[in-house]
Amino acid sequence: MRITTLLIAMLLAGISSTGACFGQWQKAYQTFGGIEYSAILVYTDHSDKEIILASTSFGLVKSTDNGVTWQHKSHDEISSFSRHGRALFAGSIKYGIRRSTDEGETWPLLNNELFWDSVRCLAVHGNRLYAGTETKGVWVSDDGVSEWTRISWGLEYDNISALQTHNGTLYCAVQTPGSLYRLNERGDSWENVAVLGTGYHIWSFLITDQIWLVGTGGLKGGIYISDDEGNTWRKPVNKAGMSLCKHFVQHDGILWAAGSAGVGMDTFGIIRSDDNGETWTNDSKGLLYTQDALGIGRVNMISAGGGGLYYRSLSEITSVRYDGPDKLRHVISSLKISPHPVRNHFSLSVSLEKRTGVEVWISDLLGRVIQSTGPVEYDSGTHAFQYDLSSHPGGIYICHLRAGDEVRTVKILHWK
Numbered sequence: 001m002r003i004t005t006l007l008i009a010m011l012l013a014g015i016s017s018t019g020a021c022f023g024q025w026q027k028a029y030q031t032f033g034g035i036e037y038s039a040i041l042v043y044t045d046h047s048d049k050e051i052i053l054a055s056t057s058f059g060l061v062k063s064t065d066n067g068v069t070w071q072h073k074s075h076d077e078i079s080s081f082s083r084h085g086r087a088l089f090a091g092s093i094k095y096g097i098r099r100s101t102d103e104g105e106t107w108p109l110l111n112n113e114l115f116w117d118s119v120r121c122l123a124v125h126g127n128r129l130y131a132g133t134e135t136k137g138v139w140v141s142d143d144g145v146s147e148w149t150r151i152s153w154g155l156e157y158d159n160i161s162a163l164q165t166h167n168g169t170l171y172c173a174v175q176t177p178g179s180l181y182r183l184n185e186r187g188d189s190w191e192n193v194a195v196l197g198t199g200y201h202i203w204s205f206l207i208t209d210q211i212w213l214v215g216t217g218g219l220k221g222g223i224y225i226s227d228d229e230g231n232t233w234r235k236p237v238n239k240a241g242m243s244l245c246k247h248f249v250q251h252d253g254i255l256w257a258a259g260s261a262g263v264g265m266d267t268f269g270i271i272r273s274d275d276n277g278e279t280w281t282n283d284s285k286g287l288l289y290t291q292d293a294l295g296i297g298r299v300n301m302i303s304a305g306g307g308g309l310y311y312r313s314l315s316e317i318t319s320v321r322y323d324g325p326d327k328l329r330h331v332i333s334s335l336k337i338s339p340h341p342v343r344n345h346f347s348l349s350v351s352l353e354k355r356t357g358v359e360v361w362i363s364d365l366l367g368r369v370i371q372s373t374g375p376v377e378y379d380s381g382t383h384a385f386q387y388d389l390s391s392h393p394g395g396i397y398i399c400h401l402r403a404g405d406e407v408r409t410v411k412i413l414h415w416k
Contacts (some may be wrong), residue, residue: 025286029309038304040295041081066367067311082122091119123163132160154190194230206248215245299367341413344390
């Protein structure tokens, strides 16, 4: 099939992977009304197939086509997900923990120490599974099934709202009064590392190599940022006026936050920062309700909250390079394909700023992955990857490259 000159011109104009681009969210799964908690888990199964799990007001749902369609699996209100070995775990607001050993098809309840408790968050640290609860602090298990042990030494309060691992260390957030704790190396007690205080109700936090972010609700709701590992906190410029921040994600140098709008009828719960958390703007086009959780897949970004589930293409999302001192450090300095347009064979060239794991996959416009390689560790410098599209029909494809936490995309015109 011949590709018209107009199509070629349109594609070549969109090849660049730099510059801001705010796409629109598409509704994928309809629900009614809002819920207090939502969660999303994106993972790859043993056959390299991407699976997305999400919770809605209708219960737990699953997608195998990049979040475009969903299948209902459980009626529980789920607050969190985690993967430990080959098993999947879901924290239930009312009934402790559910576990799946068949890639999310069935979710029996576990009858253990956490049954009838409200599990707010889950995290894997080392070879162990951790659970943060609403009234009983943090618990740990070797396999998530047989025995759970409470780790409370050092925690002043037991209402845990979030868990995160960063650089081999596990952190937890106490919702009220807002504070952060770090698990010691022995794994048996907690050290207080940050206190925001009374009136700060922590719903979420994100620790990166450069900054700490906290999302709060209540009288002092919003986003707070720390440049000195939690010693001092300040409010960034929040042009969207978010008053309750429930979840953070980071992708390709961009930060996103999901929550509730504070100002403006056109602001419905997703804001973003392209300058490492210093400034936040509305990114909710297409949304109709406040949002609670975000997830990053190979092809799409997923949002869960009031009204259901939404998705948007990652090929629409590109970052703005920020060159401030000690701020956002991109791993990928350049990415290009040649020759272009592609007849059959092409080379993907990437320049890395430091040694990191690299994963590449190519998808069609429906999000179906047709080729993939990695992840494999590569040293800093320029590397070339060779691909053959001769067995695939002509058209437009998307090449995705992940280096560490950064993902870039390049459009490919395959001309036969």
